[in-house]
Amino acid sequence: MALKEALESGKFVVTTEVGPLKGTDTSEVMEVAEILKGKVDGVNVTDQQSAVMRLGSLATCSLLVQKGLEPVFQMTCRDRNRIALQSDLLSAHVLGIRNVLVISGDFPSLGDHIDAKEVYDLDSEQLIWTINQMNGGQDLAGNELQGKTDFFVGAVVKPVSDTDASTELQLAMMEKKINAGARFFQTQAVYEADVFERFMKRAAQFKVPVLVGVIPLKSVGMARYMNKNVSGVFVPEPLIDEMGKAEDKTAKGLEITARLINDLKDMCQGVHIMAIGWEKKVPEILKMAKLA
């Protein structure tokens, strides 16, 4: 079932993501694809994640389509102007890709090509709006398309922020993204059910499916690193302690992830697992969370 149909049917969906490598070697991604096939409702392919240059999301999504998976084409606004973005969207459509997730994209100075010129010709709300125009058969300049696109568009939201301004901006922008054509949301990684509950109490009014983001913890160091460096991620101390005391960190990380999914799943319509190197363990996590 396509991601769109799965979400529209009201089913609890599971998505995950893969990050292409730097280079032309696709063996790892293909291996992961084989393992995930039939186990998840969608596989995001990240777009030059953290502004680090790699194999593209478009090509990788196309490989996933050929393998019979349901890819979600992540598109950032950082690297392409409106001509390239629209052209890549047309290319994605003819390659059988039907889901797009729109994000602003980390600034180039955070990645491995710090001298690159940032683009942001369109921002994420404008790109969502553009895709909607293309679905309606028109490009951004108002020209008619010879064959329109048919994309199911998603966007991202950060349920937890460290300032009131940021929290309020996230909600205002969520509404703006929906009005521009976003039909589902993936969130930044969540580690506290009560915090997510507070967010969903306010986000529920928008009546769009939200897939809660989950990142499996692998170590105490990883938790501390994310707390310090990743905007919108807050791993609470008791969880870090629990991880620290565990003898088998991998088993503990998987257990915490499954527990989190169970604590969160009744508040939203799906989970988006960002495994970051643990992609092959996703089926195991799903089994532990009794979702498979």
Next chain:
Amino acid sequence: MLRSEQKPFEEIEGYLKGDKKVFILGCDGCAQSSQTGGKPQVLAMKELLEGAGKKVTGHTVIDFLCQKALVASRLRPLEAQVMEADSLLVLTCGVGVQSVGAMVPKPVHPGCNTISLGGSRGEWRGTERCLECGDCLLHYTGGICPLTACSKGLRNGACGGASDGKCEVSPEKSCGWELIYERLKEVGKLDLLKQFIPPKEWNKQRPRPEMLSTSLWALEQRNESSEEDRG
């Protein structure tokens, strides 16, 4: 020198839709020489606004709106008129609108678009920056320019990368959109956050051919070449 041109009156009227009382500010610096915000233009605007049913609580022209200290001292005697107004209409460049917004706790509306001369120079150096985009958005963003205050120049809101109100690009820099949020909150205009800003017409930012042949431009060219001659 920043060149500006007045926005169409219908656009200004749109900005002022919910406002009954307006204070008009002009600038005797660049806007005066651009003939967009000098005394004659301020008086003409007053008539237009009154014709459209607005009450103009007051108006004044300040030598350089880009100098915030001057803005504060010149507005002090007019405080009652300024505070009676629902908002301020500022006839000047993007720098001037931002510096007024920074000094007055009221919504500010840009009455002009700043036109590119191929690079910006303010007469007084402050924190406000203008990109001379030719399509001023300051009405929607509380008088803080999203193109210059946000590292990514996003028009519709924050990227989500900020930590503790600081930009992901540089921890010394505040998140421009959090500043915009705080300002909109202060002036009671948070509803503007929901306004979708369509894709920008970057074409308006390119200097127009006639801009390269004004007497001012010619004068600058001559000065530079005569300096070279001396060198």
